[in-house]
Amino acid sequence: MANKIAALSVKQMKRSRSRRRNIKKAEKMKRRPIPKRGQVKYRIAALARNAIRAVVVKATKTYRSRTGRKAV
Numbered sequence: 001m002a003n004k005i006a007a008l009s010v011k012q013m014k015r016s017r018s019r020r021r022n023i024k025k026a027e028k029m030k031r032r033p034i035p036k037r038g039q040v041k042y043r044i045a046a047l048a049r050n051a052i053r054a055v056v057v058k059a060t061k062t063y064r065s066r067t068g069r070k071a072v
Contacts, residue, residue: 035043 029047
């Protein structure tokens with residue numbers, strides 16, 4: 001039982017750590033200098049790509065944790 005509780009608290013710690021890191025990253029992005037004209041579309045594309053990837057990764061993780069098997 002103690003092991004289960006310890007594992008749970010470690011999981012929560014990891015989750016909060018990654019959340020803090022994501023917030024920091026978002027703040028860093030806001031502080032970036034305004035890009036030159038040609039760079040804008042690439043930056044927007046990168047932001048969109050990262051956002052989509054984050055959603056996919058999160059969905060995959062929840063699917064795996066709920067079903068106990070690998071994603072399709």
